[in-house]
Amino acid sequence: MTTLVLGASGATGKQLVEQLLIKKSNIKIIVRDINKIPNSWKSNNNIVVIEASVLQLNNEEINKIVSGCNAVASCIGHNLSWKGVYGQPRKLVTDAVRLICNAIKENAPNNSIKFVLMNTAGNRNRDLKEPLSFKHRLVVSLLRLLLPPHVDNEAAADYLRTEIGQNNSFIEWVAVRPDNLTNSDNVSKYEIYPSPIRDAIFDAGKTSRINVAHFMANLITDDKAWAKWKGQMPVIYNSLSE
Template sequence: MKVLVVGASGATGRQLVNQLLIQGNEVKVIVRSTQNLTELWKNNDKVQIITASLLELSEEEMSNYVSDCSAVASCLGHNLNWKGIYGKPRKLVTDATKRLCSAIKNSSSKHPVKYVLMNTSGNQNRDLNEPISFAQNCVMCLLRLLLPPHVDNEKAADYLRTKIGQNDTYIEWVAVRPDGLINENEVTEYVIYPSPIRSAIFNAGKVSRINVGHFMSELINDDNLWSKWKGQMPVIYSKASVSNSNLSVVLL
């Protein structure tokens, strides 16, 4: 299977690409610079590195890049500095999602293309009317006012929910919501839930970036797992951060 990954130079994107390669996939990555990429990718015949600014690609170029891919994964995010949070492009994740989905449709694939979006546990799945406390709702309102990246994540997922929906001919999607990202060197046990089981603001759990990359890769490669979660926004936690009383719905 050939997979296009955007945001591959980021901390989680690198983990996703590595997991895809471990599972035998061919991978295309679109990056603005190859400076931070591992030499193992540059010397790997299964990795095609495209050096470009994603939002500056023409519609034709974008369609060409996705035309032979069975899946597209986005690990795009904003850098945690002043320019990354308040500078342009403020709608990086949303605009990239819209453009990539449009390119998939224009490529007229004979089979639905899987689109996997890395999102955040701080974003509600409004299809499920997920309850949150009054205090958390107040904080979320402040985040929407003060932090453009949070709004960007919300709008990207909303685009998949409301514009692509559940029955699109060309695109099937999953928005993965990690909680409390940390760095670890190896894949560990993790658990998946349809909705958050803890407050993303006041009682956040933890999940390693390598576990997120592994789960996203599993979604792309395992059709049974994909069928279970397509059109949804699963939340991922490392097992160690979840109490034993909540482990009855462990999926892996």
């Protein structure tokens, strides 16, 4: 199995690559700066490193990269800087998801490709009509006006949910929704729910990045896990017992 990982140089992306290596997967990564990845990856025969900005690749290039991949995982996010939040591209995540999905469809693989998107518990799954309090909806409305990355995260998940849908011939998908992200060196117990069990704004839970990576890697490599969650937007929390 070969997995293309987008955002591999980021905090969660690095953890995902390591989790996939534990599972003996072959990996392709697209990174803008090769100096931001561990040196051990550069000499690892299980990793193919492509130094590029994904949105600057032309159709022929991206189609070639995607060819031969059984899965794609996106951990792309906006840098927490003024330029990263308010500069271009405003739809970094959505445009990358669309670009990869278009490449998959153009390649017309014989078997469906798994697409795992790292999203956020602050984004509602509209397929399930998840209830939100008035104050939550008010804050989300403000976030849409003030924080372009939030709009981007919503649009990326909505693209998979509505444009790819549940019956695409070439693509199956899962959008993983962690709550407040934390750092940890080790995988711990975590819980997965179809919808949030806490208010992501006023009663946020915690989710370690390594747990997100572990769950994403399981989705990619475990067919039972994939069958359970495909076409859904599961929410992941660290177990309260931890």
